[in-house]
Amino acid sequence: MIEAGRVLVIDDDPGTCHTISDVLELHGHAVESATDGYAGLERLTATPVDAAIVDIRLPDISGLDLLRAIRASSPDTEVIFITGHGSLATAVEAVNRAAFSYLTKPFEMAQLVAALEKALEKRRLGRALRDSEARYRALVEGSIQGLSIHRGFAIEFANASLAAMFGYAGPPELIGRDLRVLVAPHEIPRVEGYAAACQEGGPAPSRYEFQGVRRDGTLIWVEALMSITSWWDGPALLVTFVDVTERKRLEDHLRQSQKMEAIGRLAGGVAHDFNNLLTVISGRAQIERARPELSEPSRRNVDLIAEAASRASTLTKQLLAFSRKQVLQPRVLDVDIVVAGMEPLLRRLIGEDIDLVTATEPVLGRVRADPGQLEQIVLNLAVNARDAMPQGGRLTIETANVELDEAYARQQADVHSGPYVLLAVSDTGVGMDAETQAHLFEPFFTTKGVGEGTGLGLATVYGIVKQSGGHITAYSESGRGTTIKIYLPRVEAASELREAEPEPVVLRRGSETVLLVEDDEAVRELTREVLEMQGYTVLAVADAGEAPGVLERSSRPIHLLVTDVVMPRLSGRELTERLRSLRPGLRVLYISGYADTAVVHHGVLDPGTPFLQKPFTPDALLRSVRKVLDGGG
Known part of the structure; x- marks a missing residue:
């Protein structure tokens, strides 16, 4: 059954108005009436209706002119003309002006009711179609995915997301263009092959990645899905684009x-x-x-x-x-003070044809870092910058307090948000291309000639920064210089002064007993020989598992354990804990080619843990042993 509607009857004969109104109301419709055209138009403007039944001949306005006015004020209203003076020409003109139907008096009321119900059904279907189109358009235009429809490669439809993705003001700028303007030139053959396979029904991946090109020439990465769709008068290619550049x-x-x-x-x-x-x-x-x-x-x-x-x-x-396996001795530092102390050295290092400019934060936060390694960072970056400016230039060292937010941290692989101190070193040198930047921090990678560099300068900086909990980035363009930015976590603590190096003293001979645990035979024999030459008694073992037994069987007290850090069965830390359970207070000196995480946390030495880095000289070994035995370790 057709849903009831709101109907306006306009006829200059009051009897006809009443008769039609009564019949339509019996069929459930809500009916209003008017006996002249302008009165009807006024009611229509005040209260829109679904359909209007209009006498084509009215005393104040012709029905055709009234139809034009109704279309202007209420385009969705369906109009049915009735007349007692019809002609073929009038009927044709009424239909041409989009009247729904045309009835000639006298007519059966059943005819009028049937015509009205068809008009209301047409109006309902039209509204449903418009609503569906609106929902579809909202879905398409509101999609974060770019959508295009094209035949061959001519774009016949594009949504706003596609235009924004490729840097165009809106869809009209894309429609009519060749789809290949959105594809990087080197990718065009692949995209053409993919499109051909889709159109011919051949094998093609469900999703396809390629580099696109924005209107300004910027390259972006795009994931595309192509499929065949019906479009107006035939099949076309529907392409869904997703910007995967960030991914x-x-x-x-x-x-x-x-x-x-x-x-x-x-x-x-x-x-x-x-x-x-x-x-x-x-x-x-x-x-x-x-x-x-x-x-x-x-x-x-x-x-x-x-x-x-x-x-x-x-x-x-x-x-x-x-x-990141060296042993650091971190202190709370002011980076500005470290940089200021290095200025005389840096000026001599870079030469007179390079200007050194420092731009420091007035109240810079503190960082926790090894002062010697921080100096190494500045030195290596300065040398690298100097070598990039063979004709002279400007070297700028900047410091600042910065906050790295969650958005930035999410874009990086290993960065936490929070307060940092920025140390930036910039040069006006030759710069680097993208390929060079991709390998910048790799060990032994260098753009210098044979014999001019080891390729370890920036790799060293990278490792120190990472081991110190920091973050490092490089910004460079060929011919426009380079900036290396280092972010070190900011700490709330007062600066610690570096301890003065002790004056060399003549080492006294030893008389104590040392338990030496070292799995490398050559190092073990050298260490034993050096200690014995200085007067110490040495009990040397290669296997850490044997050390507890040696300790328990020893007829003399053992004053010091000298142990490697990384060994097959027990780490140096584990061995120390086991031996101290047998001899509480046993002193220990760790030696190793690098510090394992059992002794150092991410390579940072626990405060108060004596450690001797390999390779060491006999003199360094004897001084470290003496220092620990005398209570200085």
């Missing part, structure tokens, strides 16, 4: 982080093994040099061996810095 960037960050972590593990392992070898080389060289009968030529050869070992030791320390 790709985060994936790249994660891959880079994982790659750097893997390289770091490799570098740390290599450095550890080399440190054992260098400990033996430098130690044996020092022992050999101390022999009084050594000839002068042999002494010079030994010195060359020691010098080479020292240079190699510097390289392994840089590898440890990159791998």
Whole structure:
């Protein structure tokens, strides 16, 4: 049954108005009437109706002119004309002007009721169609996904999201264009192949990633889904676009982080093994040099061996810095004071053709870092900047208090939001392209010539920053210079002064008993020999599991445990805990090529834990042992 409607009857014959009104009301319709055109139009304007039954001949206005007025004020109202003086020409004109129906008097009321119900049904269907189109348009236009419909590659439809995604003002700027203007030139052949496969029903991936190009030339990553759809008079290709640039960037960050972590593990392992070898080389060289009968030529050869070992030791320390496995001794520092103290050195280092500019925060927050390593960061960055400006330029060092918010932290692989101190080093040098920047912090990567650099400078900076809980980024363009930004967590504490280096003193000979646990035979034998030459009694074992038994069987008190950190069965920390359960208060000196997390937390030495970094010289070993035994460790 047709839903009842609101109906307006306009006829200059009051009897006809009443008759039609009574009949329609019997069928459930709400009816109003008027006996002239302007009165009817006034009622229609005040109260819109679903349908109007209009005599085509009225005393004040013609029915056709009234139809035009009704269409202007209420375009959804269906109009049925009735007349006693009809003609074919009038009927045709009425239909042309969008009247729904045309009845000639006299007519059966059933005819009028049927015509009205058809008019109301048409109006209902039209409204439903418009509502559906509005919902669909709202869905399409409001979608965060870009949508386009095209034949061949001509865009016939685009939504607002697609226009915004590619930097256009709105859909009209896209309609009529070739879809390939949205595709990066090097990707066009692949996209054409994908589109052809979709249109021909061939094999094609359900989703397809390619690089698109925005109106300003910026490249973005797009995920596209193509499918065949019906569009007006035939099939067309519907393409759904999703901007995945941010996702790709985060994936790249994660891959880079994982790659750097893997390289770091490799570098740390290599450095550890080399440190054992260098400990033996430098130690044996020092022992050999101390022999009084050594000839002068042999002494010079030994010195060359020691010098080479020292240079190699510097390289392994840089590898440890990159791998975040070096031992740090952090203090609360003011970065401004550190930078100011280095200015004379930096000016000599960069030369007269480079201007050094410092821009520091008036009240800079404090950071917790190893002062020597912080100086190493500034030094390495200054050297790198200097080498990027062979014709001279400007080196700028800036500091500032900054806040890294949650939005920034989410964009990075390993950054926490919060307060930081920014240390930025900028140059006006040659800059870097994207490929160079992708490898910037990798060890042994360098753009310098053979023999001009090790490729460890920025890798060292990267490792120190990460080990200190910080974050590092690089911004560069070819020909426009480079800025390295370092963010170190801000702490609420007063600065701690660096302890003055003690004056060298003549070491007294020892008489104590030392338990030495070292799994590397060459290092173990060297350490035992050096200690025994100084008067100590040494009980040396290779396996940490044997140490408790040696301690219990010893007929003399053991005054000091010297132990490696990383060993096959027990770590140095675990061994110390076990031995101290047998001999409370046992003093300990840790030695290692790098510090394991059992002794240091992320490479930061626990306060008060004596540690001797490999490679060490016999003199450094003896001083460390004496310091711990005398209560200074």
